[in-house]
Amino acid sequence: MSGLTEHRREQIEMHRQVADMYRRRSGYAFSEAFQQERNDLLLGMTPADDDGLAVDLGCGTGILLDRLAGRFARVVGLDSSQEMLDGYVAGPTARGAVILLRGDMTQLPLRDASCDVVLCRSALHHMDDEVAVLREMRRVLKPGGSLVLGEPANDNVLTRLARAWVRRRPSFGRIHTIDRAYTRAQLRELLARAGLSVVREERFGFLAYPLCDNPDLVPVLKHLPAGLASALGAGLRALDRLLARVPLLRNQSWYAMLEARPVP
Numbered sequence: 001m002s003g004l005t006e007h008r009r010e011q012i013e014m015h016r017q018v019a020d021m022y023r024r025r026s027g028y029a030f031s032e033a034f035q036q037e038r039n040d041l042l043l044g045m046t047p048a049d050d051d052g053l054a055v056d057l058g059c060g061t062g063i064l065l066d067r068l069a070g071r072f073a074r075v076v077g078l079d080s081s082q083e084m085l086d087g088y089v090a091g092p093t094a095r096g097a098v099i100l101l102r103g104d105m106t107q108l109p110l111r112d113a114s115c116d117v118v119l120c121r122s123a124l125h126h127m128d129d130e131v132a133v134l135r136e137m138r139r140v141l142k143p144g145g146s147l148v149l150g151e152p153a154n155d156n157v158l159t160r161l162a163r164a165w166v167r168r169r170p171s172f173g174r175i176h177t178i179d180r181a182y183t184r185a186q187l188r189e190l191l192a193r194a195g196l197s198v199v200r201e202e203r204f205g206f207l208a209y210p211l212c213d214n215p216d217l218v219p220v221l222k223h224l225p226a227g228l229a230s231a232l233g234a235g236l237r238a239l240d241r242l243l244a245r246v247p248l249l250r251n252q253s254w255y256a257m258l259e260a261r262p263v264p
């Protein structure tokens with residue numbers, strides 16, 4: 001990790017500050033259920049391969065790693081923040097299949113065409129040059145392999161305003177470097193510029209997202225009795241599943257998930 005750019009240094013410092021907040025999410029049942037539902041969707045878009053290699057880039061505290069280990073022979077979780085990686089506690093399904101790497105998504109320590117699946121949950125928007133990083137993902141993907149990407153969406157004016165408020169909260173981290181969200185068209189354009197074509201899209205998170213995603217950033221449900229918070233979280237998630245099916249509303253979600261493949 002020598003020769004860091006100023007942007008990389010700031011990202012590492014910001015994520016050092018927020019690593020505990022990421023770890024604490026799983027301590028709240030309503031937030032854990034929300035994360036699990038998002039992960040179910042992401043994994044539902046991820047082709048499984050018993051003999052294959054899956055890498056989770058910007059894996060943070062490793063929220064996807066154990067479940068990936070149930071579907072792939074080898075799993076690599078890569079992140080530039082040691083404090084984030086330290087938050088990963090391997091469960092029984094990891095079975096020694098998971099390797100953690102402290103590294104940089106802009107220069108992956110992986111061979112060309114070596115990965116069956118590249119996953120990236122909520123990390124692309126922290127990159128200085130997203131197209132360069134997407135090209136790096138494409139480089140390591142086997143032909144016919146899949147990139148499964150989850151990113152904050154920015155198609156809705158209300159979510160834009162709410163996001164601006166959240167960013168001002170002291171718990172967000174004292175250093176704010178690049179932290180974007182993308183419209184549907186912007187995300188597709190970035191992928192196309194990197195030679196990746198979208199084969200599937202899911203939208204996720206309408207009402208539950210702001211209240212359940214990160215209980216320390218928007219501290220509302222965490223102050224309610226646990227049973228009530230879980231029931232409210234479950235109700236909001238059920239409503240969200242309905243909203244995700246309404247054609248005119250589905251693209252107004254807080255979050256977008258895409259599966260993309262290298263263009264031959």
Ligand SMILES: C[S@@+](CC[C@H](N)C(=O)[O-])C[C@H]1O[C@@H](n2cnc3c(N)ncnc32)[C@H](O)[C@@H]1O
Binds near residue numbers: 059
């Ligand atoms: C918003 S967090 C998402 C973490 C995890 N994927 C999740 O969904 O919980 C973004 C992650 O990207 C990592 N990150 C930022 N820049 C990076 C880089 N250049 N290389 C590798 N990881 C990076 C951060 O340390 C952080 O863990």
